[in-house]
Amino acid sequence: MLRPVGRLDVDEIKKLESSINNILTNLDKGKIEQAEKKILDIANTPNYFVREDLGKGLAQCRKCDDLDNICIRMLDDHLYGIRATALFYFYYKLQDEPLKIIMMMDRMFESVPWETETMAFELWKKHPEVMKEYMGTWAESENEKKRALALHGIENIVIKNTNYVLSFVGKMLNDESEEVQKKITHILTQVGRQRPIQCYASIRRWLLDADERRIQTIWMTMKKLANIFTQKNMRDKSFDFISVTKRTVLEWKNDSNPNVAHMGSRLVQIINRA
Structure with a gap:
């Protein structure tokens, strides 16, 4: 029995590998039903890592037609773990x-x-x-x-394609989906950490005529970056990030655009805690 949550230990990995070898042997011998039953038994698990390791292991199969057919059926199974295992199989097979x-x-x-x-x-x-x-x-x-x-x-x-990432995100700024807005906040936080000059320049431009939704998304991003600025741990910030962030926030505080100036004033209160 493999654990229902978390990464497998050495003994569990060996047990799973043994099961995969048994499945592949049965497939080689034409014992399709036995192989399929074993796959379904293991795949029906809440453990993400078991599903991935099983799918990856099965992708080693040399004679794939029978296994392909099994996994195609699994993609439409009513159980999540079985669908996910099949998807991992095709992902690793099609690298x-x-x-x-x-x-x-x-x-x-x-x-x-x-x-x-x-x-x-x-x-x-x-x-x-x-x-x-x-x-x-x-x-x-x-x-x-x-x-x-x-x-x-x-x-x-973002390191090699900063402008592309910012352009891609910029086109989605007005998306009404909360899920999309959360993704945008996460991405801009990463861009800000690694390429602060380009990121802050784009954000300022987006603020100029921003509505409330856009202002809120940008605020969530800049608030995260300002909090990173205040952290004592240097792991998530470079000297470039620190100097550019401080200079940008102070400049924004005195900006002629009210949206930018208001954002700068709120951010100054955070970075002054550093």
């Missing part, structure tokens, strides 16, 4: 085919949301050009979950 992974995500993002977010996060790191090509369309979807997913993990490319 060199990111477009196929995106197509699979498109099919499963509502029925397997957590695992789909993990995949989006990794794809922004491993295949950013493919994600750039397709996530712009997702960002315009009528489905708010799909729009939010388009943003998930884009912070992974």
Whole structure:
């Protein structure tokens, strides 16, 4: 019995690997029903890590047709863990085919949301050009979950693609979805930490004619960054971040635009605690 929550220990990993080897052996011998039953038994778990390790292990299969068919059926199962395991199987099997992974995500993002977010996060790191090509369309979807997913993990490319990330986020600033706004706040916080000059310049521009929703999103972002500024731990902040943040907040406090000036005044109260 594998633990229902958390990463597996060494003995549990060995047990899972043994089960996977047994499944693959049964598939090689044509014992499809036995293999499928074992997969379903293990996959029906609340443990995210078991589902991922099982899907990843099964993706080693050399003769994949039977296993593909099993996992295709699993994608439509009524149990979350079984659907998620199947999705992980195809994710690891298709590592060199990111477009196929995106197509699979498109099919499963509502029925397997957590695992789909993990995949989006990794794809922004491993295949950013493919994600750039397709996530712009997702960002315009009528489905708010799909729009939010388009943003998930884009912070992974902020160092090399700062302007692209800021432009992408800027186009979604007026999105009415709370889920999308939370993603925007998270992403801008990461951009602000790593590229403060570009980030603050964009934020000031967005503030000039901002409505209440946009002001609130920007406030949540800047409040987080100001609180990072005040932390004694230097792990999350560079000297560049500290100096640029302080200078920007003081400049904003005296800005001619009332939205910017009000934001600066509120932020000064936070950074003065440092």
